[in-house]
Amino acid sequence: MIRESLRRIFALIKKEFITIWKDPKSRGVIIALPLLQLFVFANAITMEVKNIDMVVIDRDNSVESRELLSRFEHSPRFRKFYYVTEEKDFQKKLDTQSVQIGLYIDNDFSSSVKAQRPVDIMVAVDGRQTNSASIAGAYAAQIIGDYNNEITSSNGAKINVVVRNWFNPNLEYRWYILTVIVSMLALVITLLLTALSIARERELGTFDQLIVSPLSSFEILVGKTVPPLFIAMVLTSLMTLIVVAVFKVPFAGSVVLFLIAIFISLLSIVGVGLFISSICKTQQQAVLGVITFQTPAVLLSGFISPIEDMPVFLQYFTLLNPVRFFMLLTRGIFLKGMGFEDVFVNLIPLILIAMVTLTLASWTFKRNLD
Amino acid sequence: MKILRALIKKEFFQITRDPSSIIIAFILPLISILIYMYGINLDTVKVTMGIKNDDANPEVTTLVKSFGHSKYVNSIVYDNEDELAEAIIRSRLKGAVIIPNDFSTKISRGQTGEILIITDGSEVNTANYVQNYSMQIVNQWLMTGKYGGLAKKQIINPVMRVWYNQDLNSHYFILPGSIAITMTLIGILLTALVVAREWERGTMEAILSTSVRKIDIVLGKYIPYFVLGMLSMAFNVFMCVVVFKVPFRGSILMLFTVSGLFLFTSLGIGLLISSILKNQFLASQVSLGIAFLPALLLSGLMFPINSMPVFFQWLTRILPPRYFITFIESEFMAGTVWEIVIINSVFLTVLGLILFAAVYKKTDMRLVK
Amino acid sequence: MITVEIRNLIKTFSETTAIDNLSLDIEKGKITGLIGADGAGKTTLIRLIIGLLLPDSGEVKTLDLNPFTQKSELTPKIGYMPQKFGLYEDLTVIENLWLYADLKNQPYEFDKMLEFTNLKQFQDRLAGALSGGMKQKLGLACALLGTPDFLVLDEPSVGVDPISRKDLMKMVRDLINPETTVLWSTAYLDEAHSFDTAVVLDKGKVIYNGRPHDLSSTSKGFEEKVIELMGGYKKEDSLIAENYKPISSDLNCTVEAVNLEKKYGNFYAVRNNSFCINRGEIFGLLGPNGAGKSTSFKMMCGLTSPTDGTAKIMGIDILENPEKARSNLGYMAQKFSLYGSLTVRQNLEFFAAAYGINFSDRKKRVDEIIHVFGFEDIQEQKSEDLSLGFKQRLSMACALIHNPPILFLDEPTSGVDVITRRDFWNHIISLAKKGVTILVTTHFMDEAEYCDRISLFYKGETIAVGTPDELKQKANADNMEDTFITLIKESEKE
Incomplete structure (x- = not known):
């Protein structure tokens, strides 16, 4: 009985592998596309704002103001400087996004510094790119602050803030973004593999043939789960290996825990994908289902904006989002060396999601027939 | 002209029959805007x-x-x-x-x-x-x-001015930017399946045996989805400006002109995928695989393009959303800045025309097997 | 006068030669039938003639134009109906007509056409919701728009009932003028017999070109002659049946329908359908397209749940224990529904395993089936690249792979050539003799004669049940085709 069942499941798994793997185009989409994207994203994405171009009006044109400006010129973050005299040129440079930041030094600058009298310097940032603008603004403030400390003659109490960045001492953005990208690419590919699988069979009529065969719902479910899960596991492990070997991100945690975590995470995504697929009659509907799930899942995963900042109802909503836990686990184990207990706590919601979606999917196989 | 009109009319009938096009054009933007509005907050991170x-x-x-x-x-x-x-x-x-x-x-x-x-x-x-x-x-x-x-006194006091967005409200740039992301998805998804579908269902064979010209087939796909896409664009802008009160300082005419150029390129990507692959399964895989993440991550909305290594800065030049995001954020927040409008329009037009030429070339007028 | 002139035409696809140095003339103003075995190259030839494909070498002149260089001048003069009818299923009847009228630069004058096809009352219905017969008429109507000089029909009558086929023939004959040339590929030899010329293709070559009546004066005789031309059919003992291991069972009704009913809103797709099929019986479900045969079929194997009633397979209720009931079943769907990206062999292996044939027996069984169905040369081909006829054969082979005691065959022979059809039925009859119970639908009335009993289905209800002879008597007709038409018309009157 069990042997027969295994035989049927094995046949289905083999068939799925052939369908996914035989077509070179499909292989390209599943393996080459994510690897290519991994390389591009890893190299391109950064939050460190570099190559900042700046427009300057120096009304003072004194030793002090030039000294301050030379600090900017020597900073590796700043690239080009445009010295203008007219305010309308200043405005224009910012308007046309030729520069991201503008500095305005008034003509009382050197006299105030000499007299140790407080003086304002205007730093204008381009708010159309609020993100990088405020970071560039912070760099500018820091340079000004350093200069401040040197020219201020008075001594006094100050606070030295010692910062220790755990798990990522130099706050390398790449370490963070790579762990995020691995899980996002795994999400996208896993959904692709699963969400179309049943919908496509429905559209082509082959699903009827499966239902008429002695394969039970459970067997179909297993047969539809294993191949995409296997491929996604291999792909995720491969990407992780690349992250460690090529991009030299230190792997802090336990490999076994990591494999367990991605297994359960991917299982829950397979569950979501199969559920989407089981309620769709055509491939077009399935594509729609993927986008409707994927967009909120990625945006609300905590990657772009922290979950703690969302309105409370959305925070609860993210408990249903497997990507949230997936990312937390990959990052946690990879960079922070999360232990078993912590991993387990975060696996619970994923297991629940997987159970519910897979059950619903197998239940829907046989309903939704008319 | 008559043939083109007939093909367009046919496509519209199909759009009205299939709720999925309508969902892509109007429900997807609604969901996205709500998420970007309430779920994403980049200024006051707690x-x-x-x-x-x-x-x-x-x-x-x-x-x-x-x-x-x-x-x-x-x-x-x-x-x-x-x-x-x-x-x-x-x-x-x-x-x-x-x-x-x-x-x-x-x-x-x-x-x-x-x-x-x-x-x-x-x-x-x-x-x-x-x-x-x-x-x-x-x-x-x-x-x-x-x-x-x-305490030690500070003499120089940097006064921070955030131009174009004095309130430092990140939604003022995120929402317009999100329109660009959504419109990329919409443009590609609307068209990625439509040519493949005709090949699979055998209707292409019937159409090819009538006196349609290549240009009729190509325009017969571009025009209807362009119209639908522009309606979706209008809906997006309405949600942003009227419902969520994002200040709009530019010109509506300019906004829709450049949006039209952008949509022209997005539709081109979808149609190219569809015409090359002629298979719904592969076309949907490819478009899902490429439409979402690159647009979100490499377009400059979330991560500054200026900070990327030079090679990747060049790479982003083939991404239409990059130009559109720069334009739409500026149009919303700073009003019409001609330099920005022109340079981005030129790039979008060039990309759009290249894609159009590629779609035209890949549109087969005969069967292969 | 000659409409199509073909000289030394060659067309190959990767490995296979589809058209092999073929030369042929098609006369103007005549209806020419194109017949041939599956994969003989009928569809390829048609596509080459109208310029949808480019040849490797050779010349074609269609209506004095070169289809490969002057396609745009040629197409306005041609009316073409491809195999899948070329209809937009998500457009309504009238919208399809509008579209094709515009594409052919014709006015919107469809009254005569709609009248003729009885589609007037359905003009606002989606083409996808039409029955097969009506789709085919609409497809033809679209092809006929603008009274083309040359009408090309690729298997227009596949899967269509005898009444609709008659209508179609009448439509073509009435709506064309004497100048019009018609090229009609078909698997129905009675149809081909009524044409002016018959062209028989085999392996990409013309093996006969002449008047069908020169071969034989009756359609039956014509069929025999064509079979002879195509290499002849030698009835052999069915290897499938020989290898079949019968299951002993003392059940009376191995397949039973108990008051099956399917209701959509107020509309009964199937109503009050009860029958009992004995072990080893061939039970035929006949009826026009849209009568509810396929719905009954789907309910019988549990693909659709009935709104009332149930079905029993080997005494097992399909609603209560679907998996167990289905393990006794071999099912062949109407539409080709095997895995297109798998090869012939992989499909067979998959279904063998899905039906629980163990590993050691599997290879033997698959080899056996490949041999019996003549798949040796194509076993490594992707099944989506097969010709229509071979697809049907493969579906049949997959349904038989696990030696089921019960076979459900939904139009198993539609689109299959005449020799293969005979071979199919040889297997079916031999299997029935071995005790296999068979439920079958067909639109070939000659095939209906092979059935032990027939249930005639119309508008969701059974209007007559009996042996073929009983039904013929009842209708007072001497062949099944007339029986069918008479009985349907009678029930129409009531």
Whole structure:
């Protein structure tokens, strides 16, 4: 009985592998596309704002103001400087996004510094790119602050803030973004593999043939789960290996825990994908289902904006989002060396999601027939 | 002309029959806008931090309190350093402040007091916030508190002006930017399946046996989805401007002209995928695989393009959303800036025409097998 | 006068030669039938003639134009109906007509056409919701728009009932003028017999070109002659049946329908359908397209749940224990529904395993089936690249792979050439003799004669049940085709 069942499941798994793997185009989409994207994203994405171009009006044109400006010129973050005299040129440079930041030094600058009298310097940032603008603004403030400390003659109490960045001492953005990208690419590919699988069979009529065969719902479910899960596991492990070997991100945690975590995470995504697929009659509907799930899942995963900042109802909503836990686990184990207990706590919601979606999917196989 | 009109009419009938096109054009933007509006917040990130104070001086408790009062920090007081460490590993805390027992003594002597800040470096963004907020709070406390008189004075005071977005409301650029992301998805998804579908269902064979010209087939796909896409665009703008009150300083005419150019390129990508693959399964896989992440991550909406290595900066030049995002954010926040309009329009037009030529070339007028 | 002139035409696809140095003339103003075995190259030839494909070498002149260089001048003069009818299923009848009228630069004058096809009352219905017969008429109507000089029909009558086929023939004959040339590929030899010329293709070559009546004066005789031309059919003992291991059972009704009913809103797709099929019986479900045969079929194997009643397979209720009931079943769906990206062999292996044939027996069984169905040369081909006829054969082979005691065959022979059809039925009859119970639908009335009993289905209800002879008597007709038409018309009157 069990042997027969295994035989049927094995046949289905083999068939799925052939369908996914035989077509070179499909292989390209599943393996080459994510690897290519991994390389591009890893190299391109950064939050460190570099190559900042700046427009300057120096009304003072004194030793002090030039000294301050030379600090900017020597900073590796700043690239080009445009010295203008007219305010309308200043405005224009910012308007046309030729520069991201503008500095305005008034003509009382050197006299105030000499007299140790407080003086304002205007730093204008381009708010159309609020993100990088405020970071560039912070760099500018820091340079000004350093200069401040040197020219201020008075001594006094100050606070030295010692910062220790755990798990990522130099706050390398790449370490963070790579762990995020691995899980996002795994999400996208896993959904692709699963969400179309049943919908496509429905559209082509082959699903009827499966239902008429002695394969039970459970067997179909297993047969539809294993191949995409296997491929996604291999792909995720491969990407992780690349992250460690090529991009030299230190792997802090336990490999076994990591494999367990991605297994359960991917299982829950397979569950979501199969559920989407089981309620769709055509491939077009399935594509729609993927986008409707994927967009909120990625945006609300905590990657772009922290979950703690969302309105409370959305925070609860993210408990249903497997990507949230997936990312937390990959990052946690990879960079922070999360232990078993912590991993387990975060696996619970994923297991629940997987159970519910897979059950619903197998239940829907046989309903939704008319 | 008559043939083209007939093909367009046919496509519209099909659009009205199939709810999925309508869902892509109107429900998808609605969901996206709601998410970007309520789920994404880039300006006032609130972080949860642990505080451990080893200094018994009552004045220092005011420092602990000022962490509690900051609207950017959610602070929890810890006595035990191990618990603190554990909470950071579990991502319950994004960072911590540790005040050593000699802190107030040193400050009151006019010396340098040390404070330790720990961040969870695995989340680089929040780690930066933890660092910056803590420094601000600590310095603020020093200047305004009891030790204010002892503190070292600052002479140069940088006055930050955020042009075009004085309120520093990130939604003012995120929402217009999100339109670009959504419109990329819409453009590609609407058209990625439509040519493949005709090949699979055998209707292409029937159409090819009538006197249609290649240009009729190509325009017969571009025009209807262009119209639908522009309606969707109008809906997006309406949601942003009227419902969510994002200030719009530009010209509506300009906005829709450049949006039209952008849509022209997006539709081209979808149609190209569809015409090359002639298979719905592969076409949907490819378009799902390429439409979402690159548009979100490489277009400059979330991550600055200027900071990328030169090669990748060049690479982003083939991404239509890049140009559209620059344009739409500027149009919304700064009004029409001709330089920005022209340069981005030129790039979009060139990309759109290249794609159009490719679609035209890949449109087969005969069967292959 | 000659409409199409073909000289030394060659067309190959990767490995196979579809058209092999073929030369042929098609006369103007005549109806020419194109007949041939599956994969003989009929569809390829048609596509080459109208310029939808480019040849490797050779010349074609269609209406004095070169289809490969002057396609745009040629197409306005041609009316073409491809195999899948070329209809937009998500457009209504009238919208399809509008579209094709515009594409052919014709006025919107469809009254005569709609009248003629009886589609007037359905003009606002989606083409996808039409029955097969009506789709075919609409497809033809679209092809006929603008009274083309040359009408090309690729298997227009696949899967269509005898009444609709008659209508179609009448439509073509009435709506064309004497100048019009018609090229009509078909698997129905009685149809081909009524044409002016018959062209028989085999392996990409013309093996006969002449008047059908020169071969034989009756359609029956014509069929025999064509079979002879195509290499002849030698009835052999069915290897499938020989290898079949009968299951002993003392059940009376191995397949039973108990008051099956399917209701959509107020509309009964199937109503009050009860029958009992004995072990080893061939039970035929006959009826026009849209009568509810396929719905009954789907309910019988549990693909659709009935609104009332149930079905029993080997005494097992399909609603209560679907998996167990279905393990006794071999099912062949109407539409090709095997895995297109798998090869012939992989499909067979998959279904063998899905039906629980163990590993050691599997290879033997698959080899056996490949041999019996003549798949040796194509076993490594992707099944989506097969010709229509081979697809049908493969579906049949997959349904038989696990030696089921019961076979459900939904139009197993539609689109299959005459020799293969005979071979199919040889297997079916031999299997029935071995005790296999068979439920079958067909639109070939000659095939209906092979059935032990027939249930005639119309508008969701059974209007007559009996042996073929009983039904013929009842209708007072001497062949099944007339029986069918008479009985349907009678029930129409009531």
